[in-house]
Amino acid sequence: MARTLTLDFLKTEAASGAALGLAAVAALAVANSPWAADYFAWLKSVHALQIGPIRLEETISDWIKEGLMAVFFLVVGLEIKYEILRGELSDPRKLATPVLAALGGMIGPAAVYLLLSALIGAPHGGWPIPLATDIAFALAVFGVVGRGLPSSLRVFLLTLAIVDDLGAIALIALLFSEGTNWTPLIWAVGALAVGAVAARRMRIAAPFWVLGFALVWYLTVLSGLSTSLTAVAFAAIVPIQPRAEDGQSPLKEAMHDLHPWNAFLVLPLFAFAKAGVSFAGLSFEQAFAPLVVAVALGLFLGKQVGVFGAAWLASALRIGARPSGASWIQVYGVALLCGVGFTMSLFIGVLAFPGAVDSPEQIEVKLGVIGGSVLSALAAALVLGLGARRRVARPAEDPAPAEARASTRKD
Template sequence: MAAPQNRRSVFLGRLPLPERNYLADALRTETTGGVLLLVAAVTALIWANTPLHGSYETVRSFHLGPAALGLDLSLQHWAADGLLAVFFFVAGIELKRELVAGELRDPKAAILPVVAALCGMAVPALVYTAVATTGGGSLGGWAVPTATDIAFALAVLAVIGTALPSALRAFLLTLAVVDDLFAILIIAVFFTSKLNFAALGFAVVGLAVFWLLLRKGVRGWYVYVPLAVVNWALMYNSGVHATIAGVAMGLMLRCTRHEDEEHSPGEHIEHLVRPLSAGLAVPLFALFSAGVAVTGGALADVFTRPETLGVVLGLVVGKAVGVFGGTWAAARFTRAELNPDLKWPDVLAVAALAGIGFTVSLLIGELAFGDDAVLAGEVKAAVLVGSLTAAVVSGALLKMRDNKYKKLTADEERDEDEDGIPDIYEEHNPEFHLRMAAKYEARAAEHRRLAELAAGRTTQDDGRA
């Protein structure tokens, strides 16, 4: 009998096995990269707040690159515009995969993370705007608290040792992917200054060539890597933020598998590039961007200056309220219902975790207040304080449910028939039940044999006595 058409879908329910395996592989790299990101941020803070702070400024302001091509940039600039293009390239592939094979491929399933992400960006922006307007501050930083840093969020999970079920992790990852998309749009629309239409035109041509080569099935890194660098340089000189080139090329990759393929080209390239992004590009960006002077006075200013207070409240309060409120509203007014194994406080904990806005928030802060070095530094300090506060709050909320999470995760991982597929995915498979029955019968037979041996030894001992 066909399933009724009005059946409600389960929000944060069990993922399909291929999605679960993909998610596990992706999160291992993101978690490791997040730990490196955390180490890089701490190193930058220590370096910038010790007697060696002069060398820190010297290193990150060191210029290199061909001036004739408009690329004589500081190391800090190279990290923000160059290395983060790799990060956004991976984000583009993630977004493409989610659109064609992941949580976003079904509009009905996609509406929940999309609404949650939109509300999770709109509410922090409104919080910042309200604080800045009330205090007479600049409205230029409204976009700073709108971003979520998935690598840092997963690093927090790794540090506090919380075992989130795969559905919650998938929700956080999908939320961050959608969040990245809108952050990219914000950067492209609001932080593009003067346009060089000649460079932009050549960049569009270069991207078209990149797309055409992919469609023709041309292979070879020696073709695509130089072309990608040229496209990045053209996009940088056009006045559009250079990371947009990375996103555009990531979205062009095919992320669906053909019958004769084990992995799609997008999955294969993401597997190769993700460690470079998570293990090198993002940590180096943090190293050259997170080094702000932290003194008692500077920390006090974070909570008194309207721009910085708006960033902190936007990340800590705005993100949690926006993501949770958007999720609740989507579940309330659509056909989705919460997984019965989870509770709404679990969603609130993940919503609070989304307030860790480190990487993209720092980038937007630099773009928004690049003309005011003092305010830019204070906004960076506010991003650090807000992200740290969000990490502590979400960590405390997650720890309160840690034992429940561990039980759910253990159920997901159990593989008693040792066939490499978790038992929970085989509960409706007759062959699985036959294997399990045979295994239990073998165990029972072994127990009977041991009992008979023990009884035999007891009889022999009685006879000797």
């Protein structure tokens, strides 16, 4: 059942990855066209949402990042919960592997950056930039090249990227936050606790789940924290047990209903809003500046070494286990894919080097992030493509003959 559910997701994400890629290319084209000023003005335009006494004013960019992407993280959280309770991650060792790999995926890039900082003089303060993985773009690339690969690899990537993303958010809060508004945050935690208790003791209709999620989301926005945190937390309280009256699982229903919206609305809009990087002011000399090299190699080398090294070590020490049906070359392909930092790394770059968007540091951050992310994506696509072809040429065991042999033995 878990395998069927994940393969259904992959069918959608193959098309979704193509849609996201087209949206990203369109954003890059517009950001470097005569309409660039209109594009950036649209992203910065402020729009208000008012429901009774509740009023929120955010830019289009923030509505997409903190609003629509909260739905993305909710769906991701629901899928991870499903896999932990019913699927690939129900084996604690297979859950430990992506968690440890995510930690390695943060240590590796930081070590590479700091080493290069000492060797070639890159600014010391840029070390957090290559730590992040852009989960949306990484999943999009996997959706395009993942046909023929074991579904456990996608679950491995998903879990790893979520832990990595939460780690990056925690790092942002620790290093760059100007303070958290604790009162709404405490109310949000309280609402989650009430929802968890209610979900265990009574049947909650779908509209109340929607209202509950909206309430927790609103309180998180007021607190100043990223809504991705509470979106994943909210997913954890959605019941997986089927209802007695119709036999349907609320968690599986929510995944099924939200996933197409996620795939064909949320992620393409996110890509169009976040991939629009202007290359105005770039010069050839800046392509090999110390900051560019340190960020690019932190993403490309640091991520693959940290993720793959931690995953292999966890397996060798029997703390973790390799994803079911996957080879080490396929795991290495996923480790490469984690070097797609893109929007999250660009965001951290703005915090690490505050200033004008056309300042030398910001231009170099863009070059480094884009260079490292593109290298990682291309290398990952090549390795995963080879891994998929090798698996097709030497397919995994066919369940039908196994069942036939079992039947024969019984007879």
